[in-house]
Amino acid sequence: MNAILPSAAPIAAETLTEGERARILAKSAIFAPPAQVDESGRRDLVGLTREELTEAVVGFGEKPFRAKQIWHWIYHQGARDFAQMSSIARPMQAKLAERFTIGRPGVTTEQTSTDGTRKWLLRMRDGQQVETVYIPDDDRGAVCISTQVGCTLSCRFCHTGTQRLVRNLSAGEIVGQFMAARDSYGEWPSPQSETRLLSNIVVMGMGEPLYNYEAVAAALKIAMDGEGIGLSRRRITLSTSGVVPMMDRAGAELGVNLAVSLHAVTNELRDEIVPLNRKYPIAELIAACRRYPGASNARRITFEYVMLDGVNDSDAEARELVRLLDGLPAKVNLIPFNPWPGSPYATSKRARIERFAAILNESGLSSPVRRPRGKDIMAACGQLKTESERARKTAAPAA
Secondary structure: OOOOOOOOOOOOOOHHHHHHHHHHHHHHHHHHOOOOOOHHHHHHHHOOHHHHHHHHHHOOOOOOHHHHHHHHHHHHHHOOHHHHHHOOHHHHHHHHHHHHHHHOOEEEEEEOOOOOEEEEEEEEEOOOOEEEEEEEEEEEEEOOOOOOEEEEEOOOOHHHHHHHHEOOOHHHHHHHHHHHHHHHHHOOOOOHHHHHHHHEEEEEEOOHHOOOOHHHHHHHHHHHHOOOOOOOHHHEEEEEOOHHHHHHHHEEEEEOEEEEEEOOOOHHHHHHHHHHOOOOOHHHHHHHHHOOOOOOOOOOEEEEEEEHHHHHHHHHHHHHHHHHHOOOEEEEEEOOOOOOOOOOOOEOOHHHHHHHHHHHHHHOOOOOEOOOOOOOOOOOOOOOOOOOOOOOEEEEEEE
């Protein structure tokens, strides 16, 4: 391994060009989801913005206030059928049912771990599948949602990374995962935050969220809408492996909590285990974190660091991590590696993890060691994978 990197100057936001952002969005469009209509041509209302829903309703001669009623029924009450919308007259219910549908991903399998973690294999309308996980914590918990079928990043320690990218999920398919989880727990209508079991969303499932930004942003805005699902932005965490040009935009437009999959402190090692680093190296990534709006001691950026035996777990690397994060409101989640069939790594020894954590803690960095959840059902961090590996119609251009 190379020597620990010297300090690097922050990268100014102005160096992140509109061209870079445009290339990311163009690449996202190549893997766009199919049109969200059912076999009879009815348009799915789940995933539409308020404005799009209003346009759809007004488009067949109804007043705009109907859109507000429908929004409330879909996202607050959890209605899956227009006939459930009792504040809407039956003739109007029938008109809606002729033109629209209220979609949900279908549940192919549902598994519950011995520790209470629950995992769903969810089927989309075109047959593609993703996994979604609920992680309980005392009297509440987080739903870990996916943003892509497969993944484009190929991080070497991640099982999902061995599944090539098939396509992006739509906004409706993303928020629909949380709604399907609520269906499973019967948590409708939307409860007050202090009584919710499904109290948080972590965008940490299959895929890189910032390579499907438009759909992710639309889905999270729906989740945060106070007249629907009503989750506070403080209860939503978006995780990225470091798509630097989109981090500024996510911070400005969403302002949700940020988690960064770091996993190494030298470019040499991170290039190997997180290949995205070759495009956006550590100095640029940390600079983007320092720019992230709202980051403070009350809203720290979380850095995910998977512990790989003999690879990234030395004392020197712990000290370099302290230096990299100096002055940044941050905490470090130390994640014991969760093995999967054929994985090339082993989990760091317990004593080594504790020593690594001690160095971080002594420097003032909060560094909890994450307790693996759902390992018996392959629901732990880095273990998600489906069999939706269908041939892509169009080859991706060079990144």
